[in-house]
Amino acid sequence: MHLLASLFLLLSGIATLTYQVTWVRLLGFSMGSTSASISTVLTAFFIGMALGSYLAQKITHNNIQSFTPYIILEALIGLTGLLLLPILLNLDALIAMFPVLGSLLPFKFILSLALLLVPTLCIGATFPVIASLLIRHQHQIGLRIGQLYGLNTLGAVFGALATGFIFIPHVGLDGAIYIAVALNFSIVLIALVFNRYIIFPTLDL
Numbered sequence: 217m218h219l220l221a222s223l224f225l226l227l228s229g230i231a232t233l234t235y236q237v238t239w240v241r242l243l244g245f246s247m248g249s250t251s252a253s254i255s256t257v258l259t260a261f262f263i264g265m266a267l268g269s270y271l272a273q274k275i276t277h278n279n280i281q282s283f284t285p286y287i288i289l290e291a292l293i294g295l296t297g298l299l300l301l302p303i304l305l306n307l308d309a310l311i312a313m314f315p316v317l318g319s320l321l322p323f324k325f326i327l328s329l330a331l332l333l334v335p336t337l338c339i340g341a342t343f344p345v346i347a348s349l350l351i352r353h354q355h356q357i358g359l360r361i362g363q364l365y366g367l368n369t370l371g372a373v374f375g376a377l378a379t380g381f382i383f384i385p386h387v388g389l390d391g392a393i394y395i396a397v398a399l400n401f402s403i404v405l406i407a408l409v410f411n412r413y414i415i416f417p418t419l420d421l
Contacts, residue, residue: 220406223406227402228400232396239253243256247328260329264333267337271337282411284411289338293338294404310327347361
């Protein structure tokens with residue numbers, strides 16, 4: 217169970233940073249500034265982390281005992297990541313539909329934040345949801361959180377490096393997104409296979 221969840225956190229970290237780096241590049245084309253696109257994506261991720269943590273608290277309130285909520289979150293990340301690709305590639309056309317506001321950077325910022333809200337919210341919820349499955353006793357909290365966060369961060373580091381030096385140079389921005397989506401749905405498929413066989417102990421905090 218712990219090895220499986222560790223694999224999920226590692227793969228999820230890779231996918232998350234692949235999205236982050238790729239979205240920065242994609243938004244840079246429409247926003248006309250790399251610094252603006254970086255600020256937009258980072259803002260979206262911080263908002264998503266905050267809202268995702270709140271959502272995770274609601275999800276885990278009833279003492280979840282299966283991978284089902286985590287599966288749904290990963291599936292939503294992959295699906296929205298895939299749907300966002302053509303939208304971000306053609307964001308200029310979407311912005312052009314608002315001729316008065318389209319030239320204003322704050323409008324582009326707000327529009328981009330709205331587009332990234334769902335995937336970043338789900339990304340923000342994944343870590344606390346899976347952590348709640350593995351941490352069932354109060355004395356485990358410090359050690360387990362550190363281990364899980366370390367694995368997720370390791371995946372993020374690898375994702376950032378791989379996206380910049382391997383994925384984008386070899387398969388392009390769209391290919392990098394496809395890789396991230398494939399990672400999300402690989403997690404979904406593996407979790408679906410094992411979901412019926414794993415019984416999580418009752419929460420005792």
